[in-house]
Amino acid sequence: MRRHFIAVLATAALVLGGLGAVPAQAATDTTAKVTVKVTTPGGGALEDASVNIVGADPDTWDSFYGDTDASGTAISDELSAGTYDVKVSYWASSDRLEATKRITVKAGTDSKVTIELPGIQLVSGKVTAGGKSLATGSVTLRSAAGDYFSAEITNGTYSKIVKPGTTYTVQVAPPWDDTKGLYLSTYAGNTVREIDAKKVTVSASAPTRLDIAAYARLGRISGVIYDSQGKRAARANVSVSATNRSGWGYATTRSDGSFTIAGLPAGNYQVYANDRSTVGSFFGTVSKTTKVTVGKTAKVSLKLPKIVRHKGAIVLKVKASKAVWKRPIGVCATAFSAKAGSWASSCTTSSAKPITIKGLAAGTYTVALGGTNTSYKIVVKKNRTTTKTVTRPTGTTVSGTVRASNGKVLKNVAVSVYDASGSVLGSAQTTSQGRFSIPGAIKGVYTVDVYAGDATKDAFDSKKFTVTKGRNATVNVKFLKGATITGRIVDSKGKGIAGMNVSAIGSRLGLSYSSAVTNSKGEYKVTGLLKGTYKVTARDPYMGGYYNTKSTTVKLLTGKAKRATTLAARAG
Structure with missing residues (x-):
């Protein structure tokens, strides 16, 4: 009887409405709606889950299909009384999750059902900058195992379904083409330094709430670039680089020669400009220093010098x-x-x-x-x-063996030979026996240099040798036992800072340069240095992080270690 009744309704609808579809059944005391709530374990709203309600017995023909909204909810059309299966599915990355719950729809009484999908979890929160909700940007979650999830920021909030039971590094970042410069890329824990980011472990049993306050203590540089004739230069390239911390930016001048570079942490900056016109006149690079203050705009105008194109x-x-x-x-x-x-x-x-x-x-x-x-x-x-x-001339061959200070041969290290003018004769890598061979030497004084990378912590000083015309030259080189500088980089409270780049630069030409990164305690060890005097400085690689430290001087003896004065870095 019910099948015949439905067929009559369908026929009547076609007659009355032409070729239109059967209208949704009106609310009556014989029907009801079902509100389906789909959640992650613990109640996290699951948006875009597919909901399919179908009759569970031969006499129940009504059905519903739809997707959940941002609250994880889908509301059915009016359904006749009967027994139904509520089927929910959701694509989590490449996995399809499914769950089914059987319900009974009572005539005239709307009902609600909640279905929980295991194996996924919700991470959500607010994102602000300077106390104001962010309108643009994205939030990403990355795990050490390579899991990656990304969510767009909408009205200062974000939400993302992720794999639970995993620890993530969470980052908020402005759009790649951002020009407003309202905030810098910031990590959970409200830090611009990834190494200091708060690791977030997503529970399998409950949603994770994570709010992030993005770094917004920023200023900007704007101005006008003029060509060599004093006219405003369109499409000139402008770049800025902080001299006392990590900070940089780029821009191309507008048609009126003006430019603005926003999103710069406070500090001292060098502003560079250069351009090449479309008619073949070449302009060199010009620069000027300026200071950026939080919330302010530094004004800089530059005139490009004209360079004559020689033929x-x-x-x-x-x-x-x-x-x-x-x-x-x-x-x-x-x-x-x-x-x-x-x-x-x-x-x-x-x-x-x-x-x-x-x-x-x-x-x-x-x-x-x-x-x-x-x-x-x-x-x-x-x-x-x-x-x-x-x-x-064809010349002769320079060959030899490279050894560490302990006499062990060094394989796969780079050897280069230069003539007296400083132009390169050639380069080669040492064999498994530490041998190298470079052809083409003529006569006179040459210099051999070796770059060993991580092959040894020894130090190498370039070695001069003389080639006699028509004779091969044998040059065996041996590294010196390298000297070491150790030390510590701390913040204003004396706590060690991890992830600082520490450099040791020799005071004279020919002295080796080396660098190291501080560990979790702020300790560092710079190895492979020659005897001499070095200037040690630390720089934070993270934009918006610490200011550069002052430098300290260390005098080294061959093969000896010396501890440098502890250096303090000011927070930005």
């Missing part, structure tokens, strides 16, 4: 053997003008293609043929090309 050139036609052309770097040349204090270089890997050095002003140049200890005096006239034929 002079030197062309070197190179004669060389097949062995020379097999070298990875081929043949290179560098032209240097002592009067102008400028230099330019170029290379070729084939005798069919000469070395061409362009953009030269009129004058006399010293042209060094790379790695040969050979140079030429070449005169370039205004906007003219000077051509010269040179011979690059």
Whole structure:
């Protein structure tokens, strides 16, 4: 009887409404609505879950299909009295979660049912900057195992369904194309420093509430860039970099030459500008210092110096053997003008293609043929090309063995040899026996340098040697026992700061440079240093983090360790 009754209703609807669909059944004392609430364990609202209500017996034909709203709720149409199965499904990453609950719909009485889906959990909260709700941005959750979830910020809030029982690093970040600069990327625990982020473990039994206050103690730099003629320069490139902490930004000038770079933590900045016009006039880089204050706009205007585009050139036609052309770097040349204090270089890997050095002003140049200890005096006239034929001899081979201070051979380390002018002869990696071989040496004084990376904590001082024409040269090099600087970086309360970059820079040319990162106690160890005097400074790599520390000086002896004065960093 019921099937016949439904068929009659459908037929009547088609007659009365043409080809329209059967209208939703009106509320009567014989029907009722069902409100379905879908949650995570513990009651977290689950948005976009699919809800399907179907009859559980042959005589119940009504049904409903829909998705839950932001509150995790879906409300059915009017359903006739009967027994129904409420089926819920949800895609969590690549897994489909499902649950079913059987209910009885009573005529004239609306009902509610809550269905909990296990294996997922809700993380939600408010995001503010400077006490105000954020309108844009995103919140991401990353686990050490590679789980990644992202949610857009809407009206100062976010919510995301994630995998429970997992610990996450939670970060709020502005849009990638943000120009307003209202806040910096900030982590749970309200810190811009990822290493200090509060790790959040999401419970399997209850939703996680996490509010984040983004870093908003920011200022901006704005101004106008002028070209060399004093006209406003459109499309000029402007960049800023903090000199006493981590802070940076970029912009392109508008059509009127103006620019604004927002989202800058307070500090001292260097402002750079450069441009190349569309008609071929070249502009160099100009810079100026300024100070950024929280909530303020620093004004900077710069005038670009015009650089004349010279058309002079030197062309070197190179004669060389097949062995020379097999070298990875081929043949290179560098032209240097002592009067102008400028230099330019170029290379070729084939005798069919000469070395061409362009953009030269009129004058006399010293042209060094790379790695040969050979140079030429070449005169370039205004906007003219000077051509010269040179011979690059095959030369002999420089080879040797690289050892650590304890005599152990060092494999897979980089060896480079330079001639007296500083141009490179060639580079090679040591073999498993610590051997290297670099062809093409001619005669005169050369320098060998070795970069070992993490292969040793020893130190290396460049070594000079002499090559006799026509003879191979053997250069065995040995690292010195490296000296070490240890120390600690602390905050204003004396607590160690993790994640600070500590650098040790030698006071004279040739001294090694090395760096280290502080551990959880603020301790660091800089190794592989030569004997000499070093300046030690710490810098926070996180934008909006600590200011740079003052520097301290440490004098080292070969192979010895020395502890530096503890340095304090001021919070930003």
